[in-house]
Amino acid sequence: MLKNKTIAFLGAGSMAEAMISGIVKSGLMPASHVIATNKSNVDRLNDLKNKYGIKGIQRDQLNMKEVDIIILAMKPKDIDAALDSLKDEISPNHVIVSVLAGISTARMEEGLPEGQQVLRVMPNTSSMLQESATAVAGGRYVSMDTVLEIKHLLSAIGEVYLIDEKQMDIFTGIAGSGPAYFYYLMEHIEKVGQQEGLDKETARNIGAQTILGAARMMLEQSDSPTELRKKVTSPNGTTAAGLEALRENGGGTAISEAVKSAARKSEEISAKFEKQLVVQ
Numbered sequence: 001m002l003k004n005k006t007i008a009f010l011g012a013g014s015m016a017e018a019m020i021s022g023i024v025k026s027g028l029m030p031a032s033h034v035i036a037t038n039k040s041n042v043d044r045l046n047d048l049k050n051k052y053g054i055k056g057i058q059r060d061q062l063n064m065k066e067v068d069i070i071i072l073a074m075k076p077k078d079i080d081a082a083l084d085s086l087k088d089e090i091s092p093n094h095v096i097v098s099v100l101a102g103i104s105t106a107r108m109e110e111g112l113p114e115g116q117q118v119l120r121v122m123p124n125t126s127s128m129l130q131e132s133a134t135a136v137a138g139g140r141y142v143s144m145d146t147v148l149e150i151k152h153l154l155s156a157i158g159e160v161y162l163i164d165e166k167q168m169d170i171f172t173g174i175a176g177s178g179p180a181y182f183y184y185l186m187e188h189i190e191k192v193g194q195q196e197g198l199d200k201e202t203a204r205n206i207g208a209q210t211i212l213g214a215a216r217m218m219l220e221q222s223d224s225p226t227e228l229r230k231k232v233t234s235p236n237g238t239t240a241a242g243l244e245a246l247r248e249n250g251g252g253t254a255i256s257e258a259v260k261s262a263a264r265k266s267e268e269i270s271a272k273f274e275k276q277l278v279v280q
């Protein structure tokens with residue numbers, strides 16, 4: 001019964017805003033049950049209040065008794081300060097959901113009261129339009145009812161995948177960071193389109209529509225990407241020439257390396273924070 005619950009975001013940056021937008025659009029819970037907090041930027045909170053009709057308050061004014069679900073949405077470097085401030089304020093009923101890249105549920109559980117229900121999720125900024133691909137992994141103490149409740153909440157921002165936490169790094173490399181790869185691709189398409197005589201808006205729109213069409217073909221048909229690619233490629237035609245240039249210029253390798261590098265970075269963040277734990 002999410003309608004009766006209140007969620008508070010600790011952190012009011014890009015990811016929090018994208019999730020707030022999706023949740024409010026979905027109508028899954030009243031906007032007045034969504035609270036955004038940050039440490040001091042009141043203008044940012046007012047902006048979110050005006051845009052989405054939610055509440056916006058500074059972190060130190062948040063009354064945990066009015067909150068059911070706490071979404072951690074600060075940068076990984078700020079996790080310890082956030083957990084320190086939380087641990088004396090929360091009760092066993094609070095559910096803690098983190099969107100932080102590379103911070104494990106074990107790492108969070110260490111900083112919170114014993115037995116606290118913790119989940120680690122990985123959304124992306126397409127949450128803004130309810131088109132995120134979001135991963136969910138539960139911590140040691142989380143109940144199946146809570147996992148399902150959070151999965152339901154996240155369905156407000158797009159498709160949700162329950163995964164093993166070990167898969168979170170590669171999920172982050174593909175889906176958390178992924179929108180940026182497509183925007184980078186679009187930056188190039190827009191630029192070359194303009195260089196070759198299109199106006200910027202037309203180049204932008206045809207590039208985006210082409211990505212959208214290809215994405216829908218992948219989601220709504222059973223053909224593999226290889227089969228779909230072959231259907232576009234006439235022997236000796238324009239696509240064959242384009243693909244040949246992609247191969248010659250390392251297009252496939254570049255895509256694989258982008259995903260692997262992002263996943264590795266997620267692993268590195270985890271390792272860095274686990275190490276701090278051992279040292280303490």
Ligand SMILES: NC(=O)C1=CN([C@@H]2O[C@H](COP(=O)(O)OP(=O)(O)OC[C@H]3O[C@@H](n4cnc5c(N)ncnc54)[C@H](O)[C@@H]3O)[C@@H](O)[C@H]2O)C=CC1
Pocket residue numbers: 009010011012013014015016037038039040059073074075076078081082099100101122123124125176177
């Ligand atoms: N931006 C993205 O596409 C995605 C980001 N993430 C994760 O989301 C988290 C936030 O990322 P962004 O929104 O891009 O960062 P951001 O820098 O835009 O926002 C971070 C916010 O946290 C606030 N903050 C820091 N400590 C706080 C505390 N103790 N209590 C309340 N607020 C606090 C800051 O004032 C700021 O408003 C990161 O950990 C990142 O790994 C996950 C998936 C995608």
Ligand SMILES: O=C(O)[C@@H]1CCC=N1
Pocket residue numbers: 101172176177
């Ligand atoms: O760049 C980052 O670290 C965050 C996590 C996934 C997307 N943005």
